[in-house]
Amino acid sequence: MVNWLFWRRERPTRVLRLRARGELGDAVRVDFAELAPDVEVFLGQAAYLQLGYFETLSRLIRSTPELDEKEALSLAAGAALRKHRGIVDIIRDRGLDPTEVMAPFQEALDAFRWKTIGARPRETMLSVQITAGMLDDFYVALAASYGETGRRASRVLASAPDRQQVTDLLTATIEADDEMRGLLSMWARRLVGDTLLVARAALRPTRLAQHDEKKVEPVFTALVSAHSQRMSALGLSA
DSSP: OEEEEOOOOSSOOOEEEEOOOOOOOOOOOOOHHHHOOOHHHHHHHHHHHHHHHHHHHHHHHHHOOOHHHHHHHHHHHHHHHHHHHHHHHHHHHTTOOHHHHHHHHHHHHHHHHHHTOOSSHHHHHHHHHHHHHHHHHHHHHHGGGSHHHHHHHHHHHTSOOOOHHHHHHHHHHHHHOHHHHHHHHHHHHHHHHHHHHHHHHTSSOSOOOHHHHHHHHHHHHHHHHHHHHHHHHHTOOO
8 A cells, every 4th residue: 555645734634545556567559450359349348448437437426425526427427328328339230239249348347447446536536537538539549440330439439428527526626635636646647557558458469569569659649648638637747
């Protein structure tokens, strides 16, 4: 367990703790055009991720007593559920069973989601902001590999996430509480590595030759750049 004791105030001092976690290696950068998985793999992963965001946000709704927070979270949860259903419709239109298409990814994606649930509601809100933002970008880019099916999926995944009110809650906390700002900034840095590994695992090969890694480096650089912009909008450094 890592302890973070921030500088003293006139008010009572708190000790904020981040959850312990294992060491993570560097994310491998890949090129979607050559390394995209089968379309059923893409659709199953994308659909289950959105269902997971809906579940995480729904749990937050149940646990918070504040009405304005419930409203903010319900908007974001509703958007995630609409995206899930949109991808499920595409799966059904291909004559496939959505449950069977999603099932192979349930265990790994649940493990990722539980790893990114924080000890406090604001940490979990930030987890959804960061991981959903990065992975929505990733799957929208990946969708270009799948013709009309990909275009349909891209329209679903690029639709409004309705997370602005959650952003506002996070921003208010960050501006008002220096201790939470420090904790959330550190928590966000941890999330990036985990999220990039999920994106990397979605692609077809398990290993890349060195020349392939160099060729496709801009893909993940763009994901991190967009993440940095979202962090700056929250008032946190990436």
